[in-house]
Amino acid sequence: MANPIKTVASDMKTLWHLAVRRAKGKTHAERLENFYSGQANNYDDFRRRMLHSREEMIQSVNVPEGGVWVDLGAGTGENAEHIGPDIEKLSQMYLIDLSESLLDQAQQRIDARGWGNVKPVCHDATTFVPAEGQADVVTFSYSLTMIPDWFRAIDHAYSLIKPGGKIGVVDFYVSRKHPDEALKKHPWGTRSFWQPWFASDNVFLSPDHIPYLLNKFETVKLDERRGKIPYLPFIRAPHYLFIGQKPVDAVGQD
Ligand SMILES: C[S@@+](CC[C@H](N)C(=O)[O-])C[C@H]1O[C@@H](n2cnc3c(N)ncnc32)[C@H](O)[C@@H]1O
Numbered sequence: 001m002a003n004p005i006k007t008v009a010s011d012m013k014t015l016w017h018l019a020v021r022r023a024k025g026k027t028h029a030e031r032l033e034n035f036y037s038g039q040a041n042n043y044d045d046f047r048r049r050m051l052h053s054r055e056e057m058i059q060s061v062n063v064p065e066g067g068v069w070v071d072l073g074a075g076t077g078e079n080a081e082h083i084g085p086d087i088e089k090l091s092q093m094y095l096i097d098l099s100e101s102l103l104d105q106a107q108q109r110i111d112a113r114g115w116g117n118v119k120p121v122c123h124d125a126t127t128f129v130p131a132e133g134q135a136d137v138v139t140f141s142y143s144l145t146m147i148p149d150w151f152r153a154i155d156h157a158y159s160l161i162k163p164g165g166k167i168g169v170v171d172f173y174v175s176r177k178h179p180d181e182a183l184k185k186h187p188w189g190t191r192s193f194w195q196p197w198f199a200s201d202n203v204f205l206s207p208d209h210i211p212y213l214l215n216k217f218e219t220v221k222l223d224e225r226r227g228k229i230p231y232l233p234f235i236r237a238p239h240y241l242f243i244g245q246k247p248v249d250a251v252g253q254d
Helices: 002-022 028-036 045-047 053-060 080-089 098-111 150-160 188-197 209-214
Strands: 068-072 091-097 118-122 134-140 163-173 217-227 232-247
Touching: 002 150, 028 098, 045 098, 045 150, 053 163, 053 232, 068 080, 068 150, 080 098, 080 209, 091 098, 091 217, 098 118, 134 150, 150 163, 150 209, 163 217, 188 217, 188 232, 209 217
Parallel strands: 068 091, 068 134, 091 118, 134 163
Antiparallel strands: 163 232, 217 232
């Protein structure tokens, strides 16, 4: 059982990074590394209580035999755990991130599990191309909100995915003021509170992720939900889970 004093102490360290310390750096990569380097060791424990539906998103995708899976903005590589024993079916899984500290944690996880087919790569999610050229599955968990050109990241994922291949996304968001009828509509308080709250950590909630994904991919699954945030009782942050398919008859890469 976890020692509650240790948990609170490591939570306080993480909260200091989240709530007080501002990420410094001239480039996006420098700001990410500056933000994460002091909290990489505690990352998994804290984020497990905050980043909801990751396991379900990963387990909603069938693991393709001999396939290539690219996790963009992979952090410590926790998503690889969520695949379970089926990870052995993949010929290769790539964990792509710009934070060396988080990728070090991913490498330790890979070594501990003895995964020979999982590779961490320090690279920008909007430009990474696997050696195989294309992928069967591309996933983003809570990374699109931290990628400034998130639309470019989705376009790039589309070009990487083989026709008939899958995309899985889970992330925080707010709805549009006037969303499509089929989508959830958040009240003014939700739309106005969460965007500035997350933006102080360079996490930018967008009302446009879902419409963009729906426009680009065939929908396999879409769920709009809310989840707890540690130390914020009574309120729940909205997130969505999307599984899409690139049309089987898609021609070209765009
Ligand atoms: C909130 S974390 C989520 C990490 C992981 N997917 C998870 O579910 O725990 C967002 C991640 O996106 C990464 N990231 C942000 N922008 C990126 C970019 N342009 N290219 C690659 N990774 C990026 C960050 O370094 C960070 O690890």
